[in-house]
Amino acid sequence: MTYNELFEQVKKKKSFLCVGLDSDIKKLPQHLMGAEDPVYEFNKAIVDATADVAIAYKPNIAFYESNGVSGWITLEKTVKYIKSKYPEIFLIADAKRGDIGNTSEMYARAFLETMEFDSITVAPYMGEDSVTPFLKYEGKWVILLALTSNKGAFDFQFFEENGVKLYERVLRKSQEWGNDQNMMYVVGATKAEMLSGIREIVPNHFLLVPGVGAQGGSLEEVAKYGMNSHCGLIVNSSRGIIFADKTENFAVRAREEAVKLQQQMAELLAAKGVI
Numbered sequence: 001m002t003y004n005e006l007f008e009q010v011k012k013k014k015s016f017l018c019v020g021l022d023s024d025i026k027k028l029p030q031h032l033m034g035a036e037d038p039v040y041e042f043n044k045a046i047v048d049a050t051a052d053v054a055i056a057y058k059p060n061i062a063f064y065e066s067n068g069v070s071g072w073i074t075l076e077k078t079v080k081y082i083k084s085k086y087p088e089i090f091l092i093a094d095a096k097r098g099d100i101g102n103t104s105e106m107y108a109r110a111f112l113e114t115m116e117f118d119s120i121t122v123a124p125y126m127g128e129d130s131v132t133p134f135l136k137y138e139g140k141w142v143i144l145l146a147l148t149s150n151k152g153a154f155d156f157q158f159f160e161e162n163g164v165k166l167y168e169r170v171l172r173k174s175q176e177w178g179n180d181q182n183m184m185y186v187v188g189a190t191k192a193e194m195l196s197g198i199r200e201i202v203p204n205h206f207l208l209v210p211g212v213g214a215q216g217g218s219l220e221e222v223a224k225y226g227m228n229s230h231c232g233l234i235v236n237s238s239r240g241i242i243f244a245d246k247t248e249n250f251a252v253r254a255r256e257e258a259v260k261l262q263q264q265m266a267e268l269l270a271a272k273g274v275i
């Protein structure tokens, strides 16, 4: 998917919402547990209930691989379902991979070729040769971890040398490997105030912003500091949407939460003159 196709979707749906499919089998509504593949049934219902207000879905791979072989099958079926029924949707494999070059090549093949994800989250710690194999796929995206939403982000990411913080170094150095047409960055919504500084380094890139909803990040703050003229944001909420309700009404409640966010997003896009 191209930058422009993504932006067209933002404008059409007046949304920059990503729904996180962190479909923990232990948290599914009880009535689904008799199904042959409960997580798949859950995902389909969530996707069908939210696809008109979401521009992206982000299955976090941990919630699938934790179920073993059957989890990988569920993941593959979910990807195929979304790709066939909603081809305009941007699909993110939240896998946080990255290894020596030939191993990264296999991760890239797994998620960007064998499974048809549009993008994959990658950890930058091992440097250039661990990231560039993911950039060899035309039309696919690397989403590099820059400033994460968790408390532990303060352990390393703010480490400063010559006035440059480590996450800023990641943003600067990685632009030697990719560009705003094939690379995005993860920036946590819980650190929204850092977004204006980040925009000075990467004015045009899309940013994947997790941390609204269950982690308490503010959508307004994210838009205030991080939105650019092409929106430039994909804001994720997982638990706040998919586990809003654990009864037979779960998909309706998930839709309500997604629509609530989309309506706020439409207002923010309009206020910034993006739409």
Ligand SMILES: O=c1ccn([C@@H]2O[C@H](COP(=O)(O)O)[C@@H](O)[C@H]2O)c(=O)[nH]1
Pocket: 020, 022, 060, 094, 147, 148, 149, 150, 186, 187, 188, 210, 211, 212, 213, 214, 215, 236, 237, 238, 239, 240
């Ligand atoms: O910095 C990061 C990077 C990734 N994540 C992931 O996003 C979702 C957030 O889920 P919520 O339920 O909306 O909190 C989850 O998959 C994380 O692994 C992140 O939160 N922060």
